[in-house]
Amino acid sequence: MMKQVSVFLFGAGGVGQALLQQVVNGRSAIAARNQCQLHIVGVADSQSYAFAAAGLSDAQLKEIVARKRAGQPLDEPGGTRPSDLALLQLARQSNARPLIVVDVTASAGMEPLLNEALAQGERVVLANKKPLAGPWATAQQFFHHPRLRHESTVGGGQPVIATLRYLLDVNDSIWEISGQLSGSLGFICQQLDRGVPFSQAVSAAKGLGYTEPDPRDDLGGQDVMRKILILARMAGWPLEAADIRVESLYPVSMANLSVAAFMQRLPELDEGIGARVQTAVAQNQVLRYVAHVSAAGGSVSLQALPATSPLANLKYISFRSHLYDDEPLLIGGKGAGVEMTAAGVLGDILDLVRETV
Ligand SMILES: NC(=O)c1ccc[n+]([C@@H]2O[C@H](COP(=O)([O-])OP(=O)(O)OC[C@H]3O[C@@H](n4cnc5c(N)ncnc54)[C@H](OP(=O)(O)O)[C@@H]3O)[C@@H](O)[C@H]2O)c1
Incomplete structure (x- = not known):
């Protein structure tokens, strides 16, 4: 019927x-x-x-x-x-x-x-x-x-929640969840790989509609923090937002500017992030905005990863668990947009x- x-x-x-x-x-x-x-x-x-x-x-x-x-x-x-x-x-x-x-x-x-x-x-x-x-x-x-x-x-x-739900259904115990959980920050990091200055990478992402109208909503990391917190809570860890350390990609001093003024002052951040890109490249690594969480808490930050790491690719989530102990379960693919x-x-x-x- x-x-x-x-x-x-x-x-x-x-x-x-x-x-x-x-x-x-x-x-x-x-x-x-x-x-x-x-x-x-x-x-x-x-x-x-x-x-x-x-x-x-x-x-x-x-x-x-x-x-x-x-x-x-x-x-x-x-x-x-x-x-x-x-x-x-x-x-x-x-x-x-x-x-x-x-x-x-x-x-x-x-x-x-x-x-x-x-x-x-x-x-x-x-x-x-x-x-x-x-x-x-x-x-x-x-x-x-x-x-x-x-x-x-x-x-x-992407079926991230469904996969976690399945792992819990089969009584797997989750040890750690990591992810590159932001399409806009993934795009910005890939631009950095190509030597594009941070300010230009942010402007390009904004111009393409990949960021929120105010790019600070993405750069501040709160949206990524919410995602990893949701996964953590599903996994059985009753964490609070304060248990996730968040690295914002802009300083507090730029928090109250208008969007236009913020975009104008963005080049001030190029040198610092550029230096981190150079250090990573010298070690065959790339910078990615990555979230990690386990029962004890988590972090959301710009990290240097081996260029070959699955997390170095745009949009990837990795579950390490009792069943997936030596090789994590990875989910990846296009996962962005309305x-x-x-x-x-x-x-x-x-x-x-x-x-x-
Ligand atoms: N965009 C993405 O790719 C994406 C990806 C994953 C998750 N999400 C999530 O999906 C949600 C929607 O995203 P979006 O891009 O569609 O956001 P959006 O374009 O900002 O739209 C939000 C809508 O919610 C309406 N609204 C606000 N308060 C309301 C209320 N109390 N009752 C009814 N409507 C209310 C707004 O009304 P007005 O039109 O009157 O302002 C607007 O129509 C967000 O939570 C976002 O984080 C989005």
Whole structure:
């Protein structure tokens, strides 16, 4: 029998829009392969929302994407957006079940919504890392929850979380997780290999849209810290953010500049990083922004690695464990961008649907 599924999307940025397009374009294939109809009953951004209890039509979903791309609100101007919790109650008026609440915002403070959805028996999919990377006291209920998935929070669509979940399922004990977990910093480091000064590498990454609009959001290392913290917590180590030592690639003195002023002053950092590149190259090594974590804590920093190390390649995650003791389990490949992330979210939605009887 064809399952009828309600989905309410919080967040209509790059990932949210890509997800809506994937649902519209893949609708018949998804229905045929998974025996389910996905009804996107609602979409909310930070200021506005659209809702239809029976599901928004494909024409309405395309209109939503077009509106967001044009910088317009999702509803008519002047409408008031209910609170996140009120939107959840609206979503629960839809008939089709399961109801899957999707958080593809980049926001802190989504926990009350997610907790309430789970408490009401609904299902949750996250691409947003923040609820999983906050204080352990508020984050722990999201780990290993049978009705929550978060594949896209680490690895940008590569099956990193699924692999770790598998290792835990077969009672493997994880010893260490390492990763080159940022596409933008991986790109910048590869530019450094080629002798490009740091400031030019950052400008190029920004110009290509690989960094956030403010590149300090990538260079500061907090996003990578959240990813390795999520993996650590999954592995069974209840660490806090403070247990991960983070090397920021810019000094505190440049933290409060405007983006334009920061970009202008970036060449001040070229000499220091250039010297580290030269030292690495002289030893046949490359610099990479690498995360490591074990039960005792972790680090996120620029490190010199042998040029032949798997971690020297763009996007790689390595698990060392009891089963993979002498040779680590490696996962690598393209893992960045909104399409891959949205695909990971769609995979999570279908995974939850499959588990619903
Ligand atoms: N981009 C990637 O390649 C990638 C990869 C892995 C993971 N992720 C994660 O995926 C998430 C989404 O990324 P993105 O690139 O799509 O971000 P984005 O373009 O900044 O979009 C965020 C969206 O969330 C909306 N929003 C904020 N608070 C909200 C709330 N309370 N309720 C509903 N919507 C709210 C924003 O609304 P407005 O439009 O009104 O501002 C915006 O539409 C982030 O957590 C990111 O870390 C992204």
